[in-house]
Amino acid sequence: MAQVKMTVNGKPASGEVEGRTLLVDFIRDTLGLTGTHVGCDTSQCGACVVHVDGKAVKACSMFAAEAEGTEVTTIEGMAAEDGTMTPVQQAFQEFHGLQCGFCTPGMVMSAEALLKDNPNPTEAEVREYLKGNICRCTGYHNIVKAILAASGQDVSKIAAE
Template sequence: MPEVKMTVNGKPASGQIEGRTLLVEFLRETLGLTGTHVGCDTSQCGACVVHVDGKAVKSCTMFAAEAEGAEIKTIEGMAEPDGTLHPIQQAFQDHHGLQCGFCTPGMVMSAAALLAENPTPSESEVRDYLEGNLCRCTGYHNIVKAILAASGQDVSRIAAE
């Protein structure tokens, strides 16, 4: 079996893979990074979003071999080493942007990609960007509010739902 090498959350990572091994499987099963979730196996839900060389990617759509030499960031790499939450994670907590939490890693990773591209998105831009991320619990309202808050925008006039 071939070996794949990449940098994951700032650290070198490698492992033996079969050619058909998906990036999400490599992250979860080989590296033990189980924060990246598998929700649908069809690239529809967005629970598996990670950053590959700075771009949001559904890791169930990419073979691990395609990530050879890449810089990968997962939800485990978002918080500071001392456990301090990333501002997006803190905003999700502060604004109740999660319920069961299954979609949350993908939502946070997508939100980080959005804010890197567009630091002060409008509510409609946030909703459009999250189109590929499914949540069956929250109704999205508080997720959108959390992302807007993480961008530094005033969300005090947005009603709690």
């Protein structure tokens, strides 16, 4: 067992971990931040995406010990103190970009990272970027639409609701 320390959602966080403990398990089990989800065991589904030092990372693809000294942001750390959601979160609600909600935290964290790197993506760029996030409910239509809308683009011409 080893002691790890990091900053999670702006606050110091620490705990005892085994060498094999994944960052996602540390976040969920030790810190009790259950908004980050586990949807697979091959680092394919993206339900566990968090930000580590500002970059989108699948939290199942690194050990908790590797996150020593980093700044981690999870879905719980996105909305403002008063509960105001980010433009991406708001767009997901506005354009019905979620159904069961299970892939949603990872989708939002990926979308936030995409728009930070590429503030004005094309539809193709959004779809390409989301290859690492699987959603079984929405057919991606409204997720892509929400992300384009969050980037400030006019989505009124995109077919149907």
